Structures are given as structure tokens and as C-alpha cells.
Amino acid sequence: MFSAFKRNAKLALKGQWGTAIGTFLVVVGVQSLLAGLEHKALQIFVVEPFLQNPTMEPQPFDLAQLTRELLTGSLPELVISSVFFLLTLLLLSPLQLGMTRWYFTLIRGNGAPFSEVFYFFETLSRYGRAVWYTVQLSVRSFLWSLVFFFLPCGVMGISLWFLSTDGISAQTRSAASLGVVMACGLLFLAVALFLIFITRYALVSYLLCESDAITVSAAFKTSVRYTKNHRVMLLTFSLSFIGWFLLAPFTMFLLMLYVVPYYNAATTLLSRYLVEKNRLDEPGATQEWHPIR
Numbered sequence: 001m002f003s004a005f006k007r008n009a010k011l012a013l014k015g016q017w018g019t020a021i022g023t024f025l026v027v028v029g030v031q032s033l034l035a036g037l038e039h040k041a042l043q044i045f046v047v048e049p050f051l052q053n054p055t056m057e058p059q060p061f062d063l064a065q066l067t068r069e070l071l072t073g074s075l076p077e078l079v080i081s082s083v084f085f086l087l088t089l090l091l092l093s094p095l096q097l098g099m100t101r102w103y104f105t106l107i108r109g110n111g112a113p114f115s116e117v118f119y120f121f122e123t124l125s126r127y128g129r130a131v132w133y134t135v136q137l138s139v140r141s142f143l144w145s146l147v148f149f150f151l152p153c154g155v156m157g158i159s160l161w162f163l164s165t166d167g168i169s170a171q172t173r174s175a176a177s178l179g180v181v182m183a184c185g186l187l188f189l190a191v192a193l194f195l196i197f198i199t200r201y202a203l204v205s206y207l208l209c210e211s212d213a214i215t216v217s218a219a220f221k222t223s224v225r226y227t228k229n230h231r232v233m234l235l236t237f238s239l240s241f242i243g244w245f246l247l248a249p250f251t252m253f254l255l256m257l258y259v260v261p262y263y264n265a266a267t268t269l270l271s272r273y274l275v276e277k278n279r280l281d282e283p284g285a286t287q288e289w290h291p292i293r
Helices: 002-013 017-045 063-107 114-121 124-164 170-201 204-210 216-226 231-239 242-251 256-281
Strands: none
Touching: 002 063, 002 231, 002 256, 017 063, 017 114, 017 256, 063 114, 063 124, 063 204, 063 256, 114 124, 124 170, 124 204, 124 216, 170 216, 170 231, 204 216, 204 256, 216 256, 231 256, 242 256
16 A cells, blocks of 8 residues: 555646745755854854853852843843744744645646645635644644653653662662663663654644645544544655655765655545545535535
């Protein structure tokens, strides 16, 4: 089945590679520009405390000095980082979802103009949905990561604390060492389970690109329902591209100009297959909202 999606992705991209690469470069360009501006702003406005104390010798506590360091260092850094985080959210969210919209339009076979990348900038409603989608996805992913990684990280932290404590018995040290090994195993298992679990949101972007009528919350609920019993398959499909991504650094990342369009087109085709399959299995689901024609 995977080979069919990949083959059809290449067919869909035929004659459209230039535009596909262009959509990718727009997103990467904006991201790189924001990162560069943030780095420059930090260089200009942030004064590192250790530069004022190059010998790193202990200094007596001085509340006035501490306040000056916070005002000239930590506080500006926090403000600058917060501003650029917000800019990244407001600019990249619609662009990244717009890139998905371009691939959605491509696989329908009706032609995919470059302007589709800016689809979610066209109206305030679309723009808000794109930003809210990113916020919801980030918050949900973060909260679920706490659930999956709390136990292994807790075991690791406690074990390392015991190992760093002086004067503990040999038996306690052995138990702590065993705890580190167990934590590593639990962490590996947690990563695998988390990646499988988080694929429940894999279809949200497709559903939002398909119709303006569906809300962000409804798209998440629908994606969870449609991906049920398909999550391992979705993760396996993504991992089947890992070889391409691992090769990219050896080509100075030029290979990404081929891999990203290829991966996005194949993933969009798979998303379309799962959405339509579920709608056929659930009579009436196609009447909840109507795709844009």
C-alpha cells in the first residue's frame, strides 16, 4: 500500500516540482529570517552576566547588582524571546497550514497555484483557525508528553540524584544504577508509545484545508476518530521516509528540496485515503461539512 501512495505522489508532483519547492522555501525562508532577527536582537540587547565577571570568581551577594543583571540580561532576553515566539506563531502557523492546503489542492488534480500557500491569510476567520490549530496541537502534544514521560524521567532523576550523593552504600548505588538502566528502557518505550499516540492528530491539518466549515475542535475530534486502528500504520508510513531525511545532511540539505515535497504529497494522499475511507464506513459523515469545490 505504501508504494502506491509514494508512486502516486510522484505522479501528482510531475510538472509541479518548482512550485512545490517554492512553497517549502517560503516557509523555511520566513522561519530562518525570524531566527536570524532574534539572534541579532539578543546579541544587541542582552548582556551576559559572565562577561562582566570573566574570572568566574565567587562574588558576595549584592541585591542591586543582581537587579541590574536581571534588567540588562535575563529580562530583555525573556522579552525578545517572547516577542519572536509570538511572531513565529502568527506568521508560520498560516504558512505551514497553507503549504498543506497547496498539497491538498494538488492531489485533487485541479491545478495548484502558488497562491494557495497564503490561503489562510485571505480572511480573518481562516487566519484565526490556523493559529488556533497550532496552539491546540502544541498544548495537546505538551500535555500528553507529560503523561508519557513523567514516569521514566522521574525514575531517571531520582536514580541520578542517588548516584550523585556522597556516602551512599554500595547496595543503594547498585539499585540506583539499575534504576538508570530501567529509566532508559522506559524512556525508549515512552517515546514509541507517544509517537504512536500523537498520530491521532495526523488528519487535523487535512480536514482544516478541506473545508472552512469545520471548526478546529471538530477537526481534532474527527481526526481522533478517523485514525483509530490506523495509528501504527501512520507512524510506520512516516518512518519509511527516515532514510531520505538522514541522507539530507550529507548533501548540505539540498536533498530536502526533493524529500519534503515527496513526503508531503504522499502524506496528503494517505490522509485523503483515510478520510474518504472513514466517511464511506460511517453513513452521514460526509454531510457534516462539504469540501470546497
